Amino acid sequence: MNEQVDVVVIGLGPGGEYAAGTLAESGLEVVGVEAELVGGECPYWGCVPSKMMIRAGNTLAETRRVSALAGHADVSPDWGRVADRIRDEATDDWNDQVAADRLVAKGGRLVRGRGRLTGPRQVTVGERVLQARRGVVLATGSRPRIPPVPGLAATPYWTNRDAMAAKELPTTMLVLGGGAIGVEVAQVFARFTCRVTVVEGQDRLLSQEEPESGELAAQALRADGVTVLTGLRARQVSHDGTEFTVFLEGRAEPLRAERLLVAAGRYSELADLGVETVGLDPAGRIVPTDGRMRAAEGLWAVGDITGHGAFTHVSMYQAQIAVRDILDRPGPDADYGALPRVTFTDPEIAAVGLTERQARERGLRVRTAVLPNSSSTRGWIHGPGGEGFIKLVEDSDRGVLVGATSAGPAGGELLYGLNVAVHAEVPVERLQNMIYTYPMFHRAIEPALAALR
Numbered sequence: 001m002n003e004q005v006d007v008v009v010i011g012l013g014p015g016g017e018y019a020a021g022t023l024a025e026s027g028l029e030v031v032g033v034e035a036e037l038v039g040g041e042c043p044y045w046g047c048v049p050s051k052m053m054i055r056a057g058n059t060l061a062e063t064r065r066v067s068a069l070a071g072h073a074d075v076s077p078d079w080g081r082v083a084d085r086i087r088d089e090a091t092d093d094w095n096d097q098v099a100a101d102r103l104v105a106k107g108g109r110l111v112r113g114r115g116r117l118t119g120p121r122q123v124t125v126g127e128r129v130l131q132a133r134r135g136v137v138l139a140t141g142s143r144p145r146i147p148p149v150p151g152l153a154a155t156p157y158w159t160n161r162d163a164m165a166a167k168e169l170p171t172t173m174l175v176l177g178g179g180a181i182g183v184e185v186a187q188v189f190a191r192f193t194c195r196v197t198v199v200e201g202q203d204r205l206l207s208q209e210e211p212e213s214g215e216l217a218a219q220a221l222r223a224d225g226v227t228v229l230t231g232l233r234a235r236q237v238s239h240d241g242t243e244f245t246v247f248l249e250g251r252a253e254p255l256r257a258e259r260l261l262v263a264a265g266r267y268s269e270l271a272d273l274g275v276e277t278v279g280l281d282p283a284g285r286i287v288p289t290d291g292r293m294r295a296a297e298g299l300w301a302v303g304d305i306t307g308h309g310a311f312t313h314v315s316m317y318q319a320q321i322a323v324r325d326i327l328d329r330p331g332p333d334a335d336y337g338a339l340p341r342v343t344f345t346d347p348e349i350a351a352v353g354l355t356e357r358q359a360r361e362r363g364l365r366v367r368t369a370v371l372p373n374s375s376s377t378r379g380w381i382h383g384p385g386g387e388g389f390i391k392l393v394e395d396s397d398r399g400v401l402v403g404a405t406s407a408g409p410a411g412g413e414l415l416y417g418l419n420v421a422v423h424a425e426v427p428v429e430r431l432q433n434m435i436y437t438y439p440m441f442h443r444a445i446e447p448a449l450a451a452l453r
């Protein structure tokens, strides 16, 4: 069956769904192709359920601080409440009808199935061949990377999908990987009394971020009873029907646990997308794009597949740019200089732009400052749970911030001001002469600016 349409969007995660819906609303004939659930990883197995868990875990942690601040509270964690809320409020029990209807209400058409490029501006889904007059948007996201550890593939390991859908928590869990997923899930599960061990191959948690961020994450996890092992890799994994046994390099004693969560990064599979039919490398790790998200003639790519940061906000930002380009509307090219990200541990660890190391590697002349929250009035008032810091990275030749980290109880929200400063290249001298509200956590930015060395 051959059909002519204006645009075909393959993959309806956050970026694809936005692009398909917006293009359809603008009057184009749009087909969205989705192999699983409309909405993608974020609402069903990613951001939304994980943040719902974290909200619950943080509530428990806060009540445990009552004794230090306000009296006495007895808390009995109940994972059932969290699992129910994820089923009822977040995922509709992993049913995407509402999202599918939303696309149709905007004028789009949904084709369920796995799409692949079969030539320029052409997508095939099963027997159906869709010819897209304007072009195709590729938004097929990413999947968990399973490291090639001997034995691992044959075991019933968990990925983020199993962790997000868990109706009951295991009593013990090993987490392979101390990145964003590893630390967020480890802390929540520990707060619901699961005994968790995180094994991270690099010498610190959150290894892409500032060293201070990794240290803070490790401190926070340890305070919740998590065992944190860094600089160690698994060399053999097995499962005996009940329990996992994991041998680590350089250690004779194995680790054992009821569950093993693999959180060792994600990858995009291009081999089955037919990208070679439009001149792209099917063995590539990402789809390279220009500033307008163009990947080839009549092809745009957005989201995790572009390799510019596996975040929902990146996918949606890119989708906005691709939509503008498809509709021939003016607007700036994609700019990743002020890419914000937040790891939702308690305390939240947020960052924008370059780390100190990245800035130095780019040959910038760098001044930095690190200020602990405890040195600010608000940090001191907050007491337990107020741990964190502000770190600033300045390109001293230009006198602007090129990176910043804000960690603390509101670290993610506080990042917004720093995000604007980095994005808009606000001169440090101007930042030093504005009024900072007393006694907010963000007030620590003022002395941090003064401490740049």
Ligand SMILES: Cc1cc2nc3c(=O)[nH]c(=O)nc-3n(C[C@H](O)[C@H](O)[C@H](O)COP(=O)(O)OP(=O)(O)OC[C@H]3O[C@@H](n4cnc5c(N)ncnc54)[C@H](O)[C@@H]3O)c2cc1C
Pocket (backbone or CB within 6 Å): 010, 011, 012, 013, 014, 015, 016, 033, 034, 035, 036, 037, 038, 039, 040, 041, 042, 045, 046, 047, 048, 050, 051, 113, 114, 115, 116, 139, 140, 141, 142, 160, 181, 273, 302, 303, 304, 305, 309, 310, 311, 312, 313, 314, 315
């Ligand atoms: C546990 C977890 C927590 C996260 N938390 C956050 C967070 O707090 N904040 C944040 O910004 N990001 C977070 N992320 C990352 C975020 O979920 C992803 O960056 C985002 O979902 C990527 O969007 P995307 O548009 O690239 O597509 P995806 O969400 O990856 O969706 C791609 C869609 O394409 C479909 N598809 C794939 N191949 C085909 C095909 N051939 N044909 C048809 N359909 C296809 C898939 O079924 C899927 O629905 C988290 C991720 C995880 C796993």
Ligand SMILES: NC(=O)c1ccc[n+]([C@@H]2O[C@H](COP(=O)([O-])OP(=O)(O)OC[C@H]3O[C@@H](n4cnc5c(N)ncnc54)[C@H](O)[C@@H]3O)[C@@H](O)[C@H]2O)c1
Pocket (backbone or CB within 6 Å): 147, 149, 176, 177, 178, 179, 180, 181, 182, 184, 199, 200, 201, 202, 205, 206, 207, 208, 232, 233, 234, 262, 263, 264, 265, 266, 309, 310, 311, 341, 342, 343, 344
């Ligand atoms: N709050 C958020 O925005 C949020 C939350 C979760 C996930 N995400 C996104 O999803 C992506 C995937 O998350 P992730 O945590 O799986 O990946 P990640 O890339 O953030 O971290 C993976 C970690 O696993 C380690 N690792 C890899 N192989 C290993 C091995 N064999 N043994 C031990 N450690 C190993 C890596 O060194 C790395 O630190 C993130 O990069 C992020 O973009 C975002």
